[in-house]
Amino acid sequence: MNVKKIFLFAxxxxxxxxxxxxxxxxNKPQQDVASLSxxxxxxxxxxxEYSSNEPAANKTYLxxxxxxxxxxxEVKQTQQAQQQVILDSGDPMFGIACTLDQPALNLKPGDKVTIKGICTGYLNDVILIKSLLLN
Known part of the structure; x- marks a missing residue:
């Protein structure tokens, strides 16, 4: 009897x-990347850093x-119709994948840029989300 009551309330x-x-x-508010240091x-x-020692890089950047x-x-579209900019990492296969919140219309391969975003880790590419183009 006692177990039934506990179960019915738990x-x-x-x-x-x-x-x-x-x-x-x-419903948690989104981080405003522009205001973050x-x-x-x-x-x-x-x-x-990520390709040589992922756990150490995660402690620093994640x-x-x-x-x-x-x-x-490269500049491409994600499946969610967001613009993604791939930055050259020096590796011919992989790079830094930055998903932009606002599309940058005039970006083309070869442009030098600075992108601010939140690092979410390493999946062959290093991933940045909620990114902003600073220049």
Whole structure:
């Protein structure tokens, strides 16, 4: 009898708490990248650090705002119709993938740029999200 009462109160309480946490996370305000202070790094150095020692690079860069300077290798659209700029990392296969919040209309391969965004890690390319073109 006692176990039934605990079960009848615990399960709804867990469901309510889980729903409240999910609602909070879904409605959490977005970070304004423009107002964050950022660490400056070149595209080549960022890629070298990630490709040589990912755990150490994660401690330095993961979930932090970065200002990455480099040469545009490619400009393309993501599946969500956002503009993505790939910066040259010095590696012929991989680069720094920066997903821009606002499209940069006149960017073309070979342009030297500085992009500010939040680093989310390394998946062959180093990934920056919520990025802004600074120049």
């Amino acid at each position: 399960v709804p309480a867990i469901i309510i708490i889980s729903a409240a946490i999910g609602w909070y996370q879904y 950022a660490q400056a790094v070149t595209a080549e150095n960022l890629f070298k 979930n932090k705002a970065l200002e990455v300077s480099g040469k545009v290798l």
